[in-house]
Amino acid sequence: MSSDHGVHESRHPTLKQYVIIAIFLFAITIVEFVIILPEDFRGQGWTIAPLAILSAIKFAAVIFFYMHLKFDNRMLTWVFLGGLALGFAVVLALVGLFASWTPSPRAFAEDHAKPCTLDHELGGCLEDRPKAAPEPVDPVDQPPSEEGRTEIDPEEPPAPGGLVEIGRQVFITGTGQGAATPCVTCHTVGGVPEAVGLLGPDLSHIGTEAATRQPGVSAEDYIAQSIRDPESFIAEGVDRATPGLMLTAITAGLADEDVDALVAFLMAQQ
Amino acid sequence: MAHQTEVSHHAPEEEHPTSTGINNRKLLMWVFLSSDCLFFGSLIATYMVYRGQSLVGPYPVDIIDVPITTISTFVLLCSSFAMVRALAATNENRQGAILFWLLMTAFLGAIFIGFQVYEFNLFRSEGLRIDTNLFGSTFFTLTGFHGAHVTLGIVWLLGLAWVAKKGRLGPKTALDVELAGLYWHFVDIVWIVIFTLLYLIGGFDTGPAGDPSLVPHSITGFLGLI
Numbered sequence: 001m002s003s004d005h006g007v008h009e010s011r012h013p014t015l016k017q018y019v020i021i022a023i024f025l026f027a028i029t030i031v032e033f034v035i036i037l038p039e040d041f042r043g044q045g046w047t048i049a050p051l052a053i054l055s056a057i058k059f060a061a062v063i064f065f066y067m068h069l070k071f072d073n074r075m076l077t078w079v080f081l082g083g084l085a086l087g088f089a090v091v092l093a094l095v096g097l098f099a100s101w102t103p104s105p106r107a108f109a110e111d112h113a114k115p116c117t118l119d120h121e122l123g124g125c126l127e128d129r130p131k132a133a134p135e136p137v138d139p140v141d142q143p144p145s146e147e148g149r150t151e152i153d154p155e156e157p158p159a160p161g162g163l164v165e166i167g168r169q170v171f172i173t174g175t176g177q178g179a180a181t182p183c184v185t186c187h188t189v190g191g192v193p194e195a196v197g198l199l200g201p202d203l204s205h206i207g208t209e210a211a212t213r214q215p216g217v218s219a220e221d222y223i224a225q226s227i228r229d230p231e232s233f234i235a236e237g238v239d240r241a242t243p244g245l246m247l248t249a250i251t252a253g254l255a256d257e258d259v260d261a262l263v264a265f266l267m268a269q270q
Numbered sequence: 271m272a273h274q275t276e277v278s279h280h281a282p283e284e285e286h287p288t289s290t291g292i293n294n295r296k297l298l299m300w301v302f303l304s305s306d307c308l309f310f311g312s313l314i315a316t317y318m319v320y321r322g323q324s325l326v327g328p329y330p331v332d333i334i335d336v337p338i339t340t341i342s343t344f345v346l347l348c349s350s351f352a353m354v355r356a357l358a359a360t361n362e363n364r365q366g367a368i369l370f371w372l373l374m375t376a377f378l379g380a381i382f383i384g385f386q387v388y389e390f391n392l393f394r395s396e397g398l399r400i401d402t403n404l405f406g407s408t409f410f411t412l413t414g415f416h417g418a419h420v421t422l423g424i425v426w427l428l429g430l431a432w433v434a435k436k437g438r439l440g441p442k443t444a445l446d447v448e449l450a451g452l453y454w455h456f457v458d459i460v461w462i463v464i465f466t467l468l469y470l471i472g473g474f475d476t477g478p479a480g481d482p483s484l485v486p487h488s489i490t491g492f493l494g495l496i
Contacts, residue, residue, distance in 0.1 A: 055465075062350065087307035087309075
């Protein structure tokens, strides 16, 4: 058994090698990210092999160079790889015994699972609430919505819906002013296909809900104030990030007319 | 051990002859890391066994945000680089650099934990708790134990930084830094596995009623913010 006494200088890689390894690790992580960037590739079975191989390469680079197993007593390599192999065997055995290798749900889950539309005001799924609105996704209240479905170009003159339709377009595309992301990035509104955001409260029924939120504040004022300063009112039961993520009207580049249009659009979400 | 009294207390690791030729503390650290492979292997196996078995949402595709976690993965990789610099500085007895790189490693680790706290909070606000479904239970258990490892590593590094500040770290006590480094790098490689498995591969799993139209949302939404 060789001794590592007195070989301190030689058993560690040089700074240059460390930098190269760091760049190498970064590059692999970027490649991994790029692999899953196209929507069609995400969650596909064939991505598993390249991703697993790339992460194994990263793993090896760290243990052999950063943890300098390559330069150290060989016994340490066997001690560690022994445990790693055992751990790997445990994973293989358990998965082989109790699961399949495919990500798709197995029969029991398929038969018993419940659909889930995330409810951001109360958490959990809308489907779990029998007293909730009968049809969470129902565009009945939006007769002119067929036009809005295909034409969301802000250059177009206002559609027959007037202020509501303008508000709808601001809601979907923003105003183009400021550094803002449009409302749909974070908010879901039933009947608006673009509005599937998950970060903020679901606004599908805000037109009716807003009236009951704050005593002495009308529904219109409640919505307008919530757009101008999102911190003004926090609805009961909302579990939210601190500080809030939503932009104020000024930061979002919304003029007064834009706010009025948004209020009209949201008041129509009954 | 008859020689023990003659051994300088500054460098016990250099003087003890051992039957393996490896310093005992170092061997112990590697045996511990080896056993920790089994620990995380069990948690990973549990995640994989229950993958796709949740009966209620939210499902991974609803809430996993790969871009944000890619950033925190970069941060952890950077911290590993800072750690090797700390050990190199210790071997070269550059006192200022030892302290700097130890604190930098701990700082980057703390940023990683910050990302995790943000992520856990976001998931909680979106309705995923540890008792919500099998995905929540296995996800929070695995990533939570990893986060606990990182947190312990930060405490260890800060302790070393305190020793370094007193000027007690140097070539003769380099093993103290090296052992912390081994632990820190191990936590990094565990994250390499978790990131690949839970985010890159499992992060797009839908529930039985999953809506594939939600998939692009987290990425496009994130790109819109920057």
